[in-house]
Amino acid sequence: MYRSSAGIAGGVLLLALVGWLGIDAIVAGEGRTPWLALATMILLVPLIVALTLRPAVYAGQERLRVRNPFRVIVLPWGQIATLRSGYSNEVLTVAGAKFQLWSIPVSLRARKRANRRESRAAAGQDGRGGRAAGLGAFGGGLGRGGAASADGSARAAADRAMADLRELWEVREKEESAQGEVSVRWAWEILGPAAAGAVVLAILLAAG
Known part of the structure; x- marks a missing residue:
């Protein structure tokens, strides 16, 4: 599994900050302030989790599973055309689709x-x-x-991770068990709460 330690640390700090400010506003606020704070927390917490704690890449013997902020992409090794690094790390499929690897950011x-x-x-x-x-x-x-x-050991961590993934892909891409279809699923467990928070916050603001 590949995850960004910097992203996780940043996410924990942001969640702590939002929790501290939000709970303080709920407890000590007056009028509509507690409701506004609650709606804002419902909106922000899923987004912070999605952008910092959630991204991960799982490399198995049969497929690559990419968990991005708002989607989960499962790619059998046989469906991958290449893994490339530039200003971002990406995986390209034989059908021409491109997916960014959020959990392996380029520095x-x-x-x-x-x-x-x-x-x-x-x-x-x-x-x-x-x-x-x-x-x-x-x-x-x-x-x-x-x-x-x-011997290349001085490479940046993201480049070493991509080299490991390319090596596994080259070994497994022709295997029969590594064939199949690419699947993409939206992360409704993130989008749902965030949308609910946005709707409630918009109603409260519109109500004045």
Whole structure:
């Protein structure tokens, strides 16, 4: 399972803030204030959960299950055309549909930082390799230790996750058990409460 730790942490903080302000308004508010606070909480809590805590990607032997904020997409490995990374991580189906992987967000800063580490590691390896060649006649070999930091382990976490998914897809896409149809389901457990909160809030505001 792949989830965003930053998203989860942000979601918990936002829920705590909304809960604190909302409960305070319900308990201490006067007139319509408690009802407005309650309707706002009913609207905001599902949206915060959807955008922060809910996103996840489950990679099984037969299919990839993508739980995005408002949809759940089940993709058999045989129906996936490619998994690509750019400014966002996406999965493309053989039918041409595209789905974003919300739980594996791209951090350009982390990617640049990882690229710099990898470049420094490669430069260090080249330098040690040259010295080792010069000392070889005297038994001064550095062995294989210089190659350990340039094996791709310095990649950003999102890029490592996508590499793992691509590897599993390449292994499983031809298997008979990994065939089937792509299914997409709307997350009514999120949309329903949010819509109810929005309707109640609109009525309260319209009533003045």
